[in-house]
Amino acid sequence: MELYVTGSNIFRQWHCDDLVINEFRVLSPSKHIVANDRSRTNLLEINWSYNIVQIDDILYISGAWDGKENQFTKVPLPSECVTSKVDLCVTGNDYKIILVDKKMAALWALDLNKNEVKKLNFFIEKAIEDNMKKKKLDDSVTKAVLSSGTCLYLTQRGHVYSGILPSYVDTKHCVGKVIDVQCGHEHFVLLTEEGRVYTWGNGRRLQLGHGDISSLEVPTEVEALAGIKILKISAGGWHNLALSEFGDVYAWGLNDTGQLGIKHLNREHNESFCVPNLVSLFDKQGIEITRNVKDIACGSKHSALILDDNTVWTSGCNKYGQLGLSEQKYPSLNYYKNVFQCDNEDRNCSLICGPWNTVIFCKFEK
Amino acid sequence: MLALREICYKLEEYKTCVATALPEIEDLDPASKSLLQRYINSTESTDPSSTIRIQAILDYMYEKINIGNWKEVKLFIRKAITIATYLKLLAHVRFSDEDTDTIIKQAYKIIDFGILFGCPLDKEPRLLQNCASILNTVNVQKNLVLKDTSTKEKNKASSDTSQADKFNAIQIESIDCPSMEHFYKYYILAEKPVILDNCINHWPALEKWKDQNYFINLAGPRTVSIEIGSKYTDTDWTQRLITIEEFVKQYIYQTEGPTGYLAQYQLFDQIPELKSDITEPEYCCFSDSNEPVDVMAWYGPKGTVSPLHHDPKKNLLTQVVGEKQLFLFAPSDSEFLYPHEHELLNNTAQVDPRQPDLDKYPKYRSSKPYYCRLKPGQMLYIPPKWWHFVESLSISFSVSFWWE
Numbered sequence: 113m114e115l116y117v118t119g120s121n122i123f124r125q126w127h128c129d130d131l132v133i134n135e136f137r138v139l140s141p142s143k144h145i146v147a148n149d150r151s152r153t154n155l156l157e158i159n160w161s162y163n164i165v166q167i168d169d170i171l172y173i174s175g176a177w178d179g180k181e182n183q184f185t186k187v188p189l190p191s192e193c194v195t196s197k198v199d200l201c202v203t204g205n206d207y208k209i210i211l212v213d214k215k216m217a218a219l220w221a222l223d224l225n226k227n228e229v230k231k232l233n234f235f236i237e238k239a240i241e242d243n244m245k246k247k248k249l250d251d252s253v254t255k256a257v258l259s260s261g262t263c264l265y266l267t268q269r270g271h272v273y274s275g276i277l278p279s280y281v282d283t284k285h286c287v288g289k290v291i292d293v294q295c296g297h298e299h300f301v302l303l304t305e306e307g308r309v310y311t312w313g314n315g316r317r318l319q320l321g322h323g324d325i326s327s328l329e330v331p332t333e334v335e336a337l338a339g340i341k342i343l344k345i346s347a348g349g350w351h352n353l354a355l356s357e358f359g360d361v362y363a364w365g366l367n368d369t370g371q372l373g374i375k376h377l378n379r380e381h382n383e384s385f386c387v388p389n390l391v392s393l394f395d396k397q398g399i400e401i402t403r404n405v406k407d408i409a410c411g412s413k414h415s416a417l418i419l420d421d422n423t424v425w426t427s428g429c430n431k432y433g434q435l436g437l438s439e440q441k442y443p444s445l446n447y448y449k450n451v452f453q454c455d456n457e458d459r460n461c462s463l464i465c466g467p468w469n470t471v472i473f474c475k476f477e478k
Numbered sequence: 479m480l481a482l483r484e485i486c487y488k489l490e491e492y493k494t495c496v497a498t499a500l501p502e503i504e505d506l507d508p509a510s511k512s513l514l515q516r517y518i519n520s521t522e523s524t525d526p527s528s529t530i531r532i533q534a535i536l537d538y539m540y541e542k543i544n545i546g547n548w549k550e551v552k553l554f555i556r557k558a559i560t561i562a563t564y565l566k567l568l569a570h571v572r573f574s575d576e577d578t579d580t581i582i583k584q585a586y587k588i589i590d591f592g593i594l595f596g597c598p599l600d601k602e603p604r605l606l607q608n609c610a611s612i613l614n615t616v617n618v619q620k621n622l623v624l625k626d627t628s629t630k631e632k633n634k635a636s637s638d639t640s641q642a643d644k645f646n647a648i649q650i651e652s653i654d655c656p657s658m659e660h661f662y663k664y665y666i667l668a669e670k671p672v673i674l675d676n677c678i679n680h681w682p683a684l685e686k687w688k689d690q691n692y693f694i695n696l697a698g699p700r701t702v703s704i705e706i707g708s709k710y711t712d713t714d715w716t717q718r719l720i721t722i723e724e725f726v727k728q729y730i731y732q733t734e735g736p737t738g739y740l741a742q743y744q745l746f747d748q749i750p751e752l753k754s755d756i757t758e759p760e761y762c763c764f765s766d767s768n769e770p771v772d773v774m775a776w777y778g779p780k781g782t783v784s785p786l787h788h789d790p791k792k793n794l795l796t797q798v799v800g801e802k803q804l805f806l807f808a809p810s811d812s813e814f815l816y817p818h819e820h821e822l823l824n825n826t827a828q829v830d831p832r833q834p835d836l837d838k839y840p841k842y843r844s845s846k847p848y849y850c851r852l853k854p855g856q857m858l859y860i861p862p863k864w865w866h867f868v869e870s871l872s873i874s875f876s877v878s879f880w881w882e
Contacts, residue, residue, distance in 0.1 A: 122534045123509055131530045160538060161509035179512030206507035224508050260545055297545045314546070316822075325822070349541065381716075412541060431537065467541075 114138050119434035119469030123161045124182035125175025134433030136452045141165045141174040142184040158466025161206050190220050190229050203258040214252045234278050259295035266293045294347035307341030309334045317350040318386040319365040336387040348410030359404025362388035369413045370446025373427030382446050393448050409463035416470045422461050424452040432468045481616050486571050488612045499601035503554045510535045517565050529569050535562045556597035563592025582618050583699040590701035593748050620698040622691045638851050647849035662764050669861040671806050677857055683755035683798050687875050690726050697749045698723035705739045709783045730779050739782040745775035762881045772880040784868040786827040791880040793860040797852040800874035805831035806848040807865040814845035831867050
């Protein structure tokens with residue numbers, strides 16, 4: 113597998129000397145990862161000041177650690193995790209790393225400031241305890257994602273929990289099993305097997321997609337997407353992308369730096385959208401591209417797409433090179449621009465964004 | 479260039495003091511915190527890589543302060559902005575290769591970003607304001623407005639009473655510089671609005687602020703946050719950062735396009751030089767708390783509108799330049815005024831008292847409007863929770879004093 117990386121390297125989280133990477137480059141998360149490690153290396157998460165990397169079964173931090181940049185170190189696991197070989201899900205932000213026992217027995221919150229570990233239990237509300245115990249027994253956590261304020265956990269059976277101390281999120285009204293959850297800075301998105309999209313949390317920057325600025329406590333279906341089967345969702349800081357089964361992309365939320373990639377020709381300012389809008393792509397001659405989008409990802413204030421011809425398109429804030437373009441020449445873009453093409457069309461390429469990074473995963477198809 | 483070097487030294491004198499304030503950002507994320515600590519404690523000057531990193535911290539903290547309610551933003555994040563701003567300022571003044579004029583103007587922009595989005599350090603609460611004062615010793619080129627900028631006072635033939643009658647409103651009574659006891663007993667305790675005449679005759683602002691070039695001269699390159707759009711309830715209402723010089727030229731003297739309004743703005747905290755033109759009225763000493771009085775500037779062209787709303791504190795609205803018309807309603811009139819239902823706007827009502835739509839808002843008929851035209855030198859006491867609608871009738875500068 114190869115990683116093509118662009119964007120912030122402020123904490124030297126990538127194996128590269130430049131603090132700002134403004135073009136896609138084949139980079140390793142650390143100089144300590146030699147070429148023959150790469151097939152065993154997996155980039156799990158990109159944060160602002162560090163990345164979480166897995167080599168075989170071992171978790172590493174690359175970037176800022178313990179007040180120093182350019183570090184590459186093992187995630188300090190609680191001893192009980194090591195001795196009993198607990199299978200873990202990991203997620204972090206700049207203040208905490210959360211380690212969750214996939215079997216839902218416990219989780220550990222590592223405070224990066226104090227270097228303390230706190231063990232927490234999977235919280236169960238009394239009223240539904242019996243019911244929940246049954247649910248827990250044959251279930252396992254498949255994903256944990258920590259935003260600036262809270263954490264979301266998704267289980268293999270499609271149950272959602274939220275909070276550093278997890279509490280059950282009622283999704284019984286959602287049509288289909290929940291297959292993905294995403295966190296914005298202050299809002300949440302979930303996707304079901306049926307292709308339906310639900311949002312909740314803070315809506316003041318139009319990020320919920322229901323046409324207003326109200327906040328919602330309960331996951332609520334994005335009506336504008338009803339009838340369109342969505343295969344993938346991605347939440348940025350205050351915006352979102354959704355990819356349909358037909359390879360179309362819908363965007364909504366804050367557009368202050370052009371992160372929706374929906375340009376209004378007759379408007380000076382980028383208009384934010386309170387409901388999902390179809391994204392169109394144009395080539396240099398202004399002719400609309402009809403190819404299908406196969407992957408999407410959002411950073412804090414930017415967005416990236418890959419089409420089925422392995423071209424990569426980006427829009428939004430480029431102050432730290434996150435679009436894969438010169439930050440001097442393009443401080444931001446309010447339309448999608450083709451910035452890269454994976455040279456080999458038979459590769460399987462996918463996307464992952466950090467707050468200020470865009471990364472392409474390229475796997476050779478067997 | 480000698481002047482710039484001196485400024486550098488003077489700015490750097492605060493470094494040891496800022497270092498003692500570092501425990502105030504103890505709870506900040508370790509990555510940013512250790513960078514700020516290292517740069518503040520370093521005796522060496524910053525290099526280009528530190529400039530990028532300081533800017534990255536500022537940009538990242540700016541994202542953080544936009545999450546959730548502004549009032550709930552953690553203070554250590556805003557203090558980190560203050561410290562990073564100070565570091566950015568030092569590097570800028572020392573290393574920028576622009577001409578002095580450009581360097582100083584950009585330096586004000588750096589400082590004002592820190593004042594607007596950061597917050598005071600306990601150890602040195604006036605750090606950024608003091609840095610601005612150091613820069614003030616350099617004279618920068620200002621482009622004054624060419625036309626005669628003094629506002630003219632027109633004596634309108636129509637009397638206030640006839641205006642009040644036109645709107646079926648009660649003319650708010652005015653009294654001449656009352657004694658403290660009288661004001662307290664009959665207006666504060668009684669929660670009754672009143673116009674106070676001849677209380678601020680000694681303010682230098684009354685003369686100085688008539689000339690709009692005065693603001694350009696004193697603070698032209700300073701950045702302020704203004705509101706654009708005629709009123710904050712409109713959909714195309716927005717906010718913008720702009721220098722005072724640009725604001726005066728583009729908005730105070732414009733007659734077309736959207737209205738720009740420097741509204742509810744802590745101008746006197748940011749630019750202390752302006753504070754010496756006014757004084758805090760003694761009436762504000764009748765207070766139930768030890769909180770300092772909030773002094774806000776309201777500066778704009780003719781036609782700025784604050785829709786009908788109420789505030790939780792006592793308010794002395796002081797008219798310095800130009801005229802404003804106001805409609806006031808007692809808190810008990812709320813149901814006749816149709817407050818917005820959304821949580822963010824529920825202190826704002828939908829009725830426009832100038833042209834009430836009685837088909838839409840029939841209960842307005844039962845309300846009891848109070849009216850006045852506030853003239854330069856007058857102060858209006860607005861009791862807490864009283865609804866008020868404010869419109870400027872000319873270029874206008876008012877100062878409000880809010881206290882509890």
